[in-house]
Amino acid sequence: MENDQMISPTDIITGIVYIDGELAMLTLTADGELRSTENGLRHSLSMKKDVLGFVVQGKRIRVKAVVEKDEGICCGRFSGDFVRKDLVFEPLIDQNGWCDSLRQYLDSLGRPKRLLVFVNPFGGKKSAREIFDKEVKPLFDDADVQLEIQETKYQLHAKEIVKSIDVSNYDGIVCVSGDGVLVEVVNGLLERADWRTALKLPIGMVPAGTGNGMIKSLLDTVGLQCCANSATISIIRGHKRSVDVATIAQGNTKFFSVLMLAWGLIADIDIESEKFRWMGSARIDFYALQRILCLRQYNGRIIFLPAPGFESYGQPASCSLYKEPTVSDKALGYQGPDTKFEDLEWKEINGPFVTIWLHNVPWGAENTLTAPAAKLVLLSLMRQLSSGTHVESPYIAYLKVKAFVLEPGALIDEPGKEGIIDSDGEVLARGKRTYNCDKKALMSYDKLQITVDQGLATLFSPEY
Numbered sequence: 001m002e003n004d005q006m007i008s009p010t011d012i013i014t015g016i017v018y019i020d021g022e023l024a025m026l027t028l029t030a031d032g033e034l035r036s037t038e039n040g041l042r043h044s045l046s047m048k049k050d051v052l053g054f055v056v057q058g059k060r061i062r063v064k065a066v067v068e069k070d071e072g073i074c075c076g077r078f079s080g081d082f083v084r085k086d087l088v089f090e091p092l093i094d095q096n097g098w099c100d101s102l103r104q105y106l107d108s109l110g111r112p113k114r115l116l117v118f119v120n121p122f123g124g125k126k127s128a129r130e131i132f133d134k135e136v137k138p139l140f141d142d143a144d145v146q147l148e149i150q151e152t153k154y155q156l157h158a159k160e161i162v163k164s165i166d167v168s169n170y171d172g173i174v175c176v177s178g179d180g181v182l183v184e185v186v187n188g189l190l191e192r193a194d195w196r197t198a199l200k201l202p203i204g205m206v207p208a209g210t211g212n213g214m215i216k217s218l219l220d221t222v223g224l225q226c227c228a229n230s231a232t233i234s235i236i237r238g239h240k241r242s243v244d245v246a247t248i249a250q251g252n253t254k255f256f257s258v259l260m261l262a263w264g265l266i267a268d269i270d271i272e273s274e275k276f277r278w279m280g281s282a283r284i285d286f287y288a289l290q291r292i293l294c295l296r297q298y299n300g301r302i303i304f305l306p307a308p309g310f311e312s313y314g315q316p317a318s319c320s321l322y323k324e325p326t327v328s329d330k331a332l333g334y335q336g337p338d339t340k341f342e343d344l345e346w347k348e349i350n351g352p353f354v355t356i357w358l359h360n361v362p363w364g365a366e367n368t369l370t371a372p373a374a375k376l377v378l379l380s381l382m383r384q385l386s387s388g389t390h391v392e393s394p395y396i397a398y399l400k401v402k403a404f405v406l407e408p409g410a411l412i413d414e415p416g417k418e419g420i421i422d423s424d425g426e427v428l429a430r431g432k433r434t435y436n437c438d439k440k441a442l443m444s445y446d447k448l449q450i451t452v453d454q455g456l457a458t459l460f461s462p463e464y
């Protein structure tokens with residue numbers, strides 16, 4: 001704290017104001033600091049980091065701000081990393097000048113002003129609407145963001161909507177949901193004829209599902225909690241980052257994935273635990289334990305193109321990525337990466353496998369899981385999942401690949417029973433005698449290939 005406040009010719013606006021009934025000097029500096037000196041003490045708010053917006057209340061101006069809270073403070077039911085720290089001041093003169101300066105500075109930050117918001121009332125513990133009303137909407141209102149709210153009414157509703165929206169009407173799309181709606185939005189945008197433009201629209205996530213792996217990955221990287229408060233503030237601040245999109249193809253059928261593909265144990269836990277949806281995210285741990293105690297092993301083969309540094313894994317493959325069938329002229333949307341992989345050095349590993357898990361982001365869900373070959377080892381590895389140390393286990397082969405082919409087989413001790421292939425929480429293929437095997441799936445339980453386009457989609461993200 002300093003006693004004096006230097007005025008610089010580059011300051012945007014400066015003047016005497018009342019704060020809490022006391023006279024104070026307030027300045028908006030050129031680099032976006034809102035600095036006040038009151039009773040010799042200096043306080044400041046960063047327009048970029050702390051300030052959401054402002055509102056005129058009679059002669060006063062209320063600057064709505066949030067600051068990162070100190071560790072140990074808990075603010076009731078909805079926890080988060082931020083607490084409110086509004087600044088209320090009354091300029092002695094030129095209230096309009098203050099409003100114009102604050103508005104212009106906020107506008108110069110390139111934050112989103114118009115958002116299409118999907119709220120999935122069905123996801124997770126069915127609390128998305130409550131999360132949206134109590135935590136998300138008030139913050140967007142403070143930041144003066146216009147919202148077009150769309151509650152999803154059925155599966156694939158969000159995908160259907162984004163396929164036909166006028167993308168120029170929005171600065172972004174927000175999903176108050178789990179990862180499922182995010183994936184629908186990405187797939188919907190990629191199926192548009194104008195997918196290149198449409199994919200530039202940033203997508204924001206507010207965790208309100210069982211699987212919130214994408215937003216967990218983004219927030220955790222900068223030490224923020226995976227909660228609605230931190231996620232919404234990140235969207236308001238408007239920073240973006242690009243994420244890889246994997247194309248999973250089986251003939252002409254395609255699915256675009258941003259998180260992961262799983263087969264075997266992980267898919268079985270993810271999909272079969274649906275029976276325990278009422279437990280919230282605990283259903284995953286609960287069912288994982290059951291599945292590990294009655295472990296299944298699957299026949300099959302994986303063929304892959306190792307990334308640099310991972311060439312020693314597997315043996316030379318007897319075949320490579322299959323050739324794409326010619327795309328019909330009617331297929332207008334994105335068709336996957338253009339890269340040609342045929343003549344490269346493919347490797348293969350033959351089963352049996354407990355699970356195959358392909359990941360695009362570090363976190364599959366808020367409390368991830370992966371697994372090797374023995375029950376006791378699996379149980380001890382479960383405890384390591386939250387730290388990620390499971391990848392060091394000798395029972396796990398952890399490798400980076402540029403392209404991948406999965407040939408899924410049947411259970412080794414029950415050849416008439418097959419498995420489930422799951423991508424981003426959705427069932428891609430259901431084999432014979434699996435859970436809900438009479439339900440329709442996008443692909444058949446057969447060979448499929450995965451290729452990646454780096455940085456294809458744009459997400460709202462905390463600043464790194």
Ligand SMILES: Nc1ncnc2c1ncn2[C@@H]1O[C@H](COP(=O)(O)OP(=O)(O)OP(=O)(O)O)[C@@H](O)[C@H]1O
Pocket residue numbers: 120121122123124125152153154155156157176177178179180181182184208209210211212425
């Ligand atoms: N009103 C609705 N009724 C039923 N399903 C819906 C509705 N709205 C959206 N869905 C579907 O719910 C699925 C799961 O959504 P979301 O990812 O938001 O939640 P989640 O809890 O993380 O998912 P899950 O629990 O299935 O892992 C999506 O496939 C979505 O299409």
